[in-house]
Amino acid sequence: MIDPTAPGFWPGLFQVLLVGTGETLYMVGVAVLVTVLVGLPLGILLVGTERGGLFEAPFGSRPLGRVVNRVLEFVVNLGRSVPFIILMVALIPFTRLVIGTFIGSTAAIVPLAVVAIPFFARMVEIAIKEVDSGLVEAAESLGATRWQIVAKVLVPESLSPLILGLSTTVTSIINFSAMVGTVAGGGLGQVAIQYGYQRYSTIHMVAVIILIFIIVMMLQGLATWLARRFSHRARPARSRAAVPTAI
Amino acid sequence: MISVKHVFKTFGSGAAATTALDDVSLEVARGEIFGVIGQSGAGKSTLIRAINLLERPNSGTVTVDGEELTRLSPDQLRLARRKIGMVFQHFNLLAGRTAQGNVELGLEIAGVGGAERRRRSLEILDLVGLADKAGAYPAELSGGQKQRVGIARALAGNPRILLSDEATSALDPETTRSILDLVKTINVQLGLTVLLITHEMDVVKRVCDSAAMLENGRILEQGSIVSLISTPGSRLAHELFPLGEIAPHPGNTVIEITFSGGSADRPVIAQLARSYGLDVSILGAAVETIGGNQAGRTRLELPGTPLFNAAPINDLRGQGLLVEIVGDGAVVQGAHA
Structure with a gap:
């Protein structure tokens, strides 16, 4: 039991929260980066290798496209269906191989990215599927290569849903980042477990909840703002008057 | 091209x-x-x-x-x-x-x-x-x-x-x-x-x-x-100049004249009526400007059978007009509509 009236309690709390927040932001930040770098191409390939898709026949081979699609589908479904707490433990040998240890915030990035990549890939798939096939056709009629279609049409035209999907992904990475605290992954999750749970400090618990809430709220606000910024579809009411009706 | x-x-x-x-x-x-x-x-x-x-x-x-x-x-x-x-x-x-x-x-x-x-x-x-x-x-x-x-x-x-x-x-x-x-x-x-x-x-x-x-x-x-x-029976031409369906009087001849180029501004029907003393009825007409030229079709009803009207029809054809006999009074094919 921690005594809040003891000398040095508040500076200590502040120090612990600061370190915990830093670790959380660090592991979430790097995990998000890895997730985007791997999940975005994965999601695009997931849509592209479907029947009638852009990469339906990679290197001119239709069976190859079908195989790639099946494998990706399998991997994504597998990654999404294993509960995180099990995945985290099951990945320990892999994490050791990549990072050299399975303890600490850096090691926690591996399971966080592994769980987030399939999740984000699905979000990418959904966003890309929303793009009107007529736009792809228009780009093809202009002589675009497949990569040009991805870079100039599919990704820019689905930017808003991609940003919102990423924000959902980041929220769940933050969620999972608290869980790695139970296996010495550091971060705010570990603060909540070590102080709030094991040492019955309600103040630590409440502080962690508030901090995580603030992080998620700020993230969500930023994502919504960015998504609106990049959406040129439905204009808000203020500019409706400026929309011309003449030919 | x-x-x-x-x-x-x-x-x-x-x-x-x-x-x-x-x-x-x-x-x-x-x-x-x-x-x-x-x-x-x-x-x-x-x-x-x-x-x-x-x-x-x-x-x-x-x-x-x-x-x-x-x-x-x-x-x-x-x-x-x-x-x-x-x-x-x-x-x-x-x-x-x-x-x-x-x-x-x-x-x-x-x-x-x-x-x-x-x-x-x-x-x-x-x-x-x-x-x-x-x-x-x-x-x-x-x-x-x-x-x-x-x-x-x-x-x-x-x-x-x-x-x-x-x-x-x-x-x-x-x-x-x-x-x-x-x-x-x-x-x-x-x-x-x-x-x-x-x-x-x-x-x-x-x-x-x-x-x-x-x-x-x-x-x-x-x-x-x-x-x-100027192609007889052209469906495109018929759809360019839709004349609709009008039931003629039995025993009469129904013809369709297609005008194009210079013939469009000549008083063809008036001449027909005057030269042959025919009571020509106009059943339908469509005139359009296509490619900058006047063109059109007219559906006329002439009294009597096609045989009876052979001379005026030949005369019209002689003027370079496209003339189609679309009905002899019994049935008019409404198929062109």
Whole structure:
């Protein structure tokens, strides 16, 4: 039991929260980066290798496209269906191989990215599927290569849903980042477990909840703002008057 | 300029297979506006996509400006497509790009540098009458303006051919006319060959030099409008000048006269009535300006049987008019309507 009236309690709390927040932001930040770098191409390939898709026949081979699609589908479904707490433990040998240890915030990035990549890939798939096939056709009629279609049409035209999907992904990475605290992954999750749970400090618990809430709220606000910024579809009411009706 | 030979295209396989194009051959001359008309499901969309191989035919050849597209490698085909502009019924503009950004898309794809892209896109936006909308997003533009952007995008790469896929079908009649006038203008100013598909006869009337009629994936007839008009039994000509159905009096002769060129302004019917003392009744008439010339059809009822009226009919034919006997008083085929 921690005594809040003891000398040095508040500076200590502040120090612990600061370190915990830093670790959380660090592991979430790097995990998000890895997730985007791997999940975005994965999601695009997931849509592209479907029947009638852009990469339906990679290197001119239709069976190859079908195989790639099946494998990706399998991997994504597998990654999404294993509960995180099990995945985290099951990945320990892999994490050791990549990072050299399975303890600490850096090691926690591996399971966080592994769980987030399939999740984000699905979000990418959904966003890309929303793009009107007529736009792809228009780009093809202009002589675009497949990569040009991805870079100039599919990704820019689905930017808003991609940003919102990423924000959902980041929220769940933050969620999972608290869980790695139970296996010495550091971060705010570990603060909540070590102080709030094991040492019955309600103040630590409440502080962690508030901090995580603030992080998620700020993230969500930023994502919504960015998504609106990049959406040129439905204009808000203020500019409706400026929309011309003449030919 | 465009030569399509014996093109077949089937979708699906086995029992579920549908034939979209059934031995289609088409010749589009340099600098003309060629219209393909047909009902929805006739295969028009497949046909126009077969020209730039967005839909690859199962067999047959497509040659554009002397280059046989159906033989090209994928990379060569991409280069060839840059010389074939295409506009779409639903515009297909990128919502995240301004009008100018959309026009620049094709130039970016072709690797044109930034300064040249801006210069060219503004120049072409000016040509389509949208110089003041360069910075507007598609959501801020009307349908007609969006299609102008679509046309500008198609023209930016200096194509030799413009393909128009029902470009005016989503527009109101007035906007349709202004877009068609724009198509005509660029056809004349830039010497662009235009192949358009439509289900609206008005589009053919307003801008086309030649036309083809597509039904169930087959070309029923094709040729210049002028020659189609003077072809007996031409369905296109009949649909260009719909006369409706009017029941004649039994025992009389019903003829249809097609006028084109100079004969349109001669007082043919008055002469007929005067020279033969016939009580001519006009059952229906349609006159249009096609390709800058007056042309039209008139359905007349003459008293008596066709045999009885042989002399006046021969006289009309002698004047270079196309005369068809469509009914001898018993039954009038309403099939042309």
